[in-house]
Amino acid sequence: MNTEQKQAALMNVQREIGRIAAGGGTFQDITKATDYRAFTPAPKDARLKIEGRTKTGNELPSFGRWLLVQPATGLRAALITAAKADRQFPLDGTADDVRARLSACGAEGDMFEALDDAELDWCAL
Template sequence: MDKNVVDDLRREVGRIAGGGGAWQDITKPMDHRAFTPAPKDVRLRETGRTKDLEERGPFGRWLLMQVDREGFIGRLATAARADRSFPQNGDPEAVRKRLSEQGADPDMHEALDDAELDWSSF
């Protein structure tokens, strides 16, 4: 083969394989310590503080507004709306107590735990 053809082939294979145009000798071990780490995930940056308890409002009222959500939290909110004795101004513990009084299934208690985490993250 012509040397120019081999050089062109190496250049193209190197470019396609992500070598940046430089031929990489696969017989030699690579030093992976030289790679730079991935940039930080921008979704994990801090966007501000969480609200105080007074700023957030009562957990019961927040939960009642979640009826349009899908999944267990939405089902929990729908059941809470149907319950006349639901503690609207109550904290998560008051809602947990009401669920226990009504004999709610374990899925609703898990949904309450998830809802509490969502509410406290504001």
């Protein structure tokens, strides 16, 4: 083997050793410590909340008032229309108060389904 072939063989061996050692194809000197600072995760963003509500209980509007300002589309259309027409609708009430009012008025099952859907959206605030 001449010098040029030896150099090419050495480079091939270095490349393969680098790949095996997870060096991404570059030769790493194993006698030196690996610098892991480049792989340190970024600090957590203080603006992101991991769990829980985004608003506190005092900041949330009452369920009745929140329901009335929602767009009357889809499954909730009949529920919101009936709530706006009802003078005894519990504006400052919870979802359970609205459920009791619907029961007192003899509402259909679709109204309760729409109420459950709206309650899930309100709880996600």
